[in-house]
Amino acid sequence: MIGALSDGIRAGIGIQAAAFALAAVGLNLQFGYAGLLNFGHVAFMLVGAYGTAITVNEGGPLWLGILVGVSASVLLGFVFGLPTLRLRADYLAIVTITAGETLRLIVNSGGQTSLTQGPFGIQNFANDFFAVNPIPNGTYGFGRITFSQDELWVVLVAWGLVALAMVLVSQLVTSPWGRVLRAIREDEDAVRSLGKSPFLYKLQSLILGGVMAALAGMMLAFDQQSVSPGYYLPALTFFVFTVVILGGPGTVYGPIVGAAIFWFILQFTGSFLSHAISSGWIPASVLTSDEVAQVRFMLVGASLMALAIWRPQGIFGKREEVMIDVR
């Protein structure tokens, strides 16, 4: 039990949680504040990770790779936004969900000699990132919650980015710019009737949130020193949505706490069930260790359902806001 708790906490503060928090801060800006239905968040993560990996793999320096990854996500924001953001909200949803999967199939195509190396993916492109790691070799943490110097480096950088993104978003959403953005979420026609054009605001939030997702994709890829198409499934977008909804859409801290809780539940239940099976508390006829990976997602789903019933506004959301729609 203590072991499972430790594993849960380690995941809740680890690289997965940090990267998901960063992607969720971006999605929250788009979905929680601007009301954009971006169902292709994974595509931004993909272009961020692959942009870096390909650049380095082709002989470029890492900083250029990061620049390429970020630029690719800005470009993707334009590609998603320009044709759809003047239309009804559904069109962005359709374009992003299909484009995300299309991009994955594109990087998956071709063999080992292609730019993306197809299903093999690209490995060991983040050596320069770990080369500048100032943390001395060793193991950090206590009990079972420990990180190697490289794990700690990537975790610290990722949480640092989360903090920067959070400060940026909280500055923006409390400004007049953010007020227009939230008004767009409520009713675009009202915004138009008051002399403001929603288009630019929506495009800006789509791109800014996309850049955050691209950086999140990079951090995950750096940690693994690997990108491969199998990771960037449409489900990834919906995990980030889960994080945003858990924490409370349209709140500043929601995405961050949501990410920590999401990964805590996932890892805690996984460790707990595995342990319970190996020590014979749960008989193999009920559950085998192979099935744990699926069952933990079922438990995340169940907790999300419980949340929707008892706390529909998420952890940080205001209940009154949700109740307005019920009237």
Place this chain on the structure above:
Amino acid sequence: MSASAAQALPADDPLLVATGVQRRFGGLVAVDVDHLEVGRGRITALIGPNGAGKTTFFNLLSGFDRADAGQWSFDGQRADGLRAHQIARLGMVRTFQLTKALSRLSVLENMMLAAPAQSGERILTALFHSRWQGREDDVRERAIELLRRFGLLEKAEDYAGTLSGGQRKLLEMARALMAEPKMILLDEPVAGVNPALVESILTHVRALRAQGMTVLFVEHDMDVVMGISDDVVCMALGRVIARGAPAEVAADPAVVDAYLGSRHGG
């Protein structure tokens, strides 16, 4: 065309002039307005039975729909072909028949949103508090003053979504004023409003005129417009069939035929 339609409008200083405005939906001509003028500083009512094309015409004027033909100018500036937000910036701000209160913004935020010339609405300027805080303070002051006038001050911090139907109409009107318009277009400002609030809303409309604002409002209930309008324009089947002073229009046989006739049984 009736006799009154041929008369010159009393307004010798039109703020809005529209000519030959047409909107077709397939074979149906929803709007076909030859000529319309709205006098500066006056209250003009646009009446007509349901389906006369009043709201469609309103949507065209305010840029929320595209006309198939026609020109209109606002305060000497060509306004046809402009987008809704551009027309609002010219100084012609509309409200909606089904109110569009921004539910999950506070009443005060609804008001402050409408203020023009807030540089903090640009994403880069937004990051520098000091660059927009001054304007924000002015805007807040003006918003509070207007909320007080419209009797909504005690609701300032509440979500707009918690307001009653009539309060939303008041908020929309007050919010439109925040945009500092020259002319305000009200789409059925008293439709579906609790009778106790109707008189209050009409009083506010009169007060707008007293401050020099031009008002064009759509209303299908003729009794409402009689008391407060300077000019009445009656539409039926997409066309203007009469215009003039309220009493003239009410007595016009074409109007009685098209509209009052159907309602009062001839």
